[in-house]
Amino acid sequence: MTALLPRRGLAQILALIVILAVDRVVSPQFFDLRLQDGRLFGSLIDVLNRGTPVALLSLGMVLVIATRGIDLSVGAVMAICGAIAASLADSHGLPVVLAAALGAGLVCGLWNGFLVAVLGMQPIVATLILMVAGRGIAQLITEGRIVTFSSPDLVWLGNGSVLGLPVPVVIALGMLILTGAVVRGSALGLLIEATGGNARASELAGVGTRAMILSVYVWCGVCAALAGVIAAADIMGADANNAGLWLELDAILAVVIGGTSLFGGRFSLVLAVFGALIIQTMNTGILLSGYPPEFNLLVKAVVVLAVLLLQSPKLSGVAGIAARLRRTKA
Amino acid sequence: MTLKALFAASAMAALLLPLPAKAGQLTIGFSQIGSESGWRAAETSVSKQEAAKRKVNLKIADAQQKQENQIKAIRSFIAQNVDAIFLAPVVSTGWDSVLKEAKEAKIPVVLLDRDIDPSGKELYLTAVTSDSVHEGEVAGDWLAKTVGSKPCNIVELQGTVGASVATNRKKGFDTAIAKHANLKVVRSQTGDFTRAKGKEVMESFIKAEGGGKNICAVYAHNDDMMVGAIQAMKEAGLKPGKDILTVSIDAVPDIFKAMVAGEANATVELTPNMAGPALDAVAAFKDKGTVPPKWIQTESKLYTATDDPQKIYDSKKGLGY
Numbered sequence: 205m206t207a208l209l210p211r212r213g214l215a216q217i218l219a220l221i222v223i224l225a226v227d228r229v230v231s232p233q234f235f236d237l238r239l240q241d242g243r244l245f246g247s248l249i250d251v252l253n254r255g256t257p258v259a260l261l262s263l264g265m266v267l268v269i270a271t272r273g274i275d276l277s278v279g280a281v282m283a284i285c286g287a288i289a290a291s292l293a294d295s296h297g298l299p300v301v302l303a304a305a306l307g308a309g310l311v312c313g314l315w316n317g318f319l320v321a322v323l324g325m326q327p328i329v330a331t332l333i334l335m336v337a338g339r340g341i342a343q344l345i346t347e348g349r350i351v352t353f354s355s356p357d358l359v360w361l362g363n364g365s366v367l368g369l370p371v372p373v374v375i376a377l378g379m380l381i382l383t384g385a386v387v388r389g390s391a392l393g394l395l396i397e398a399t400g401g402n403a404r405a406s407e408l409a410g411v412g413t414r415a416m417i418l419s420v421y422v423w424c425g426v427c428a429a430l431a432g433v434i435a436a437a438d439i440m441g442a443d444a445n446n447a448g449l450w451l452e453l454d455a456i457l458a459v460v461i462g463g464t465s466l467f468g469g470r471f472s473l474v475l476a477v478f479g480a481l482i483i484q485t486m487n488t489g490i491l492l493s494g495y496p497p498e499f500n501l502l503v504k505a506v507v508v509l510a511v512l513l514l515q516s517p518k519l520s521g522v523a524g525i526a527a528r529l530r531r532t533k534a
Numbered sequence: 535m536t537l538k539a540l541f542a543a544s545a546m547a548a549l550l551l552p553l554p555a556k557a558g559q560l561t562i563g564f565s566q567i568g569s570e571s572g573w574r575a576a577e578t579s580v581s582k583q584e585a586a587k588r589k590v591n592l593k594i595a596d597a598q599q600k601q602e603n604q605i606k607a608i609r610s611f612i613a614q615n616v617d618a619i620f621l622a623p624v625v626s627t628g629w630d631s632v633l634k635e636a637k638e639a640k641i642p643v644v645l646l647d648r649d650i651d652p653s654g655k656e657l658y659l660t661a662v663t664s665d666s667v668h669e670g671e672v673a674g675d676w677l678a679k680t681v682g683s684k685p686c687n688i689v690e691l692q693g694t695v696g697a698s699v700a701t702n703r704k705k706g707f708d709t710a711i712a713k714h715a716n717l718k719v720v721r722s723q724t725g726d727f728t729r730a731k732g733k734e735v736m737e738s739f740i741k742a743e744g745g746g747k748n749i750c751a752v753y754a755h756n757d758d759m760m761v762g763a764i765q766a767m768k769e770a771g772l773k774p775g776k777d778i779l780t781v782s783i784d785a786v787p788d789i790f791k792a793m794v795a796g797e798a799n800a801t802v803e804l805t806p807n808m809a810g811p812a813l814d815a816v817a818a819f820k821d822k823g824t825v826p827p828k829w830i831q832t833e834s835k836l837y838t839a840t841d842d843p844q845k846i847y848d849s850k851k852g853l854g855y
Contacts, residue, residue: 231741231742233741233742233744236741240769240770240771241769241771245770245771246741247738247741250734250737250738250741254734343569348569348570348571348572348574348854349572349575349854349855350572350729350758350788352788363765363769435730438730439729439730439733439761439762440765441729443728443729443730445570445571446726446728446729446730447730491723491734491735491739492738492741492742494721494742496722497692497695497722497723497724498695
């Protein structure tokens with residue numbers, strides 16, 4: 205587990221604490237928690253629950269980015285898998301629904317991985333294809349309507365609770381542990397980092413870079429599928445036009461806030477999820493603040509800039525604050 | 535004014551020309567935007583129904599949200615010498631040249647649902663659209679009437695920031711409640727017209743307003759956001775429709791389902807029947823030369839639980855919403 209908690213996480217933790225403090229100021233009841241029908245109820249739970257889709261996306265995205273790739277299609281894959289889940293929910297059992305939706309995500313990931321790893325396309329272009337086409341596919345599945353369902357099993361995935369925690373949060377936590385165990389419990393993480401650091405050198409050193417790249421895109425597709433199913437279960441319907449819209453950008457942002465470089469190499473799963481939480485803490489804070497919605501994007505941009513500046517090695521060298529903090533801790 | 539007169543005169547002249555279609559039957563080309571939303575799909579199916587009712591041969595061209603496809607469709611309608619062209623414009627500008635071609639071919643054009651750039655007023659016969667400011671007013675008036683003189687804190691779920699529909703629905707509602715000092719919008723945030731965002735924003739409203747105890751009513755710029763908000767209220771242990779009044783706009787089938795369950799109170803219809811009034815205007819113009827006004831406003835009808843929501847749901851659910 206120590207490998208999961210890198211020393212470089214200080215800037216992110218600091219940012220999260222600052223944003224939480226700001227949220228407490230704009231909304232005095234921010235930390236209030238109570239039990240409501242057997243589940244915890246409060247703004248903190250909202251942050252975790254609403255942050256789940258982006259957190260799941262960022263789990264896949266961080267591995268893709270570690271191989272020096274990028275996946276723009278995750279939002280569209282969410283829409284496809286949500287649409288599949290919603291269309292099957294009332295006629296099939298939960299295992300079939302989940303298998304179909306996750307299977308579709310796996311196929312989407314294979315397609316992206318095939319274009320990048322086998323055909324050697326640039327990731328940003330290769331995944332752009334599915335980003336555009338995927339939403340169309342989702343709209344074909346739903347015929348442009350919002351497909352609603354009432355299957356209690358699938359609804360539970362979005363709105364149920366386990367030990368007071370919303371089910372989506374438990375799923376995301378499970379995925380984090382599973383992904384962490386697989387990539388950090390074995391040499392896989394190292395091989396992924398090697399692929400991203402220098403693909404040609406790794407290839408010569410005997411790393412199966414093609415298989416590495418293919419598998420990270422597949423994992424990214426599966427994570428997106430899960431996020432899509434949760435998003436559909438949350439509103440008890442699949443909205444192909446809007447599900448996951450622009451979330452690929454939030455996922456990339458979460459990874460970047462988590463300190464993973466877009467140039468590949470080192471990555472951190474936990475910090476990527478932290479990035480997703482930072483984004484959502486800010487979003488929830490904006491909603492609670494009562495500012496006019498015209499300010500939403502502006503506030504978001506300023507906070508993101510501040511978080512990234514906090515991490516910038518050059519700036520922290522100049523300002524010395526972050527650097528000194530890090531030195532004293534080390 | 536002279537242009538208008540000229541247009542009327544040239545349109546009269548068009549009546550004297552031999553009609554290409556089967557005697558008595560009108561052929562109308564309809565350039566539809568595409569399947570951008572459930573409402574749009576419903577508009578297409580209602581248009582077909584209305585045309586069939588009037589025995590009009592309606593040719594629908596799906597533009598897949600692209601203006602160039604709409605322009606192509608209009609040109610092909612002109613080539614087929616249809617009796618009239620219906621256009622649901624995807625954007626408001628760039629129509630001048632193709633509408634001039636239609637005018638030269640003496641084919642009247644009727645705009646459906648959306649208006650175009652004002653410079654082109656003389657290029658079309660009439661525009662059949664809803665007044666979204668009025669929709670907001672109808673929603674506000676209903677709430678004011680229902681609440682009476684009790685103080686009422688309202689939370690508002692806005693549409694996408696900058697969308698004209700959202701701006702107008704807000705303006706109309708604000709105007710309507712401004713007359714009543716006891717009504718106050720305490721929180722207003724955008725829910726981007728979607729269920730997911732409507733639910734998320736409502737969750738935060740509930741937390742910010744004492745667990746929902748300080749909220750007396752929700753106003754949403756569309757029904758989809760309200761469907762999301764209703765879920766948020768239920769999950770917070772509140773009873774939407776009873777503890778908190780709801781009023782939204784659009785009248786999509788799912789809000790009637792909520793009304794049947796007693797979880798929604800009122801919705802203002804954005805009618806998908808834009809083609810009906812347009813067909814009547816074209817028929818009158820063709821038969822008697824009656825020039826319709828430049829703007830035909832559709833009715834913004836209010837529906838509440840007393841309007842047999844189950845029946846309306848059944849009649850609407852097949853329309854493709």
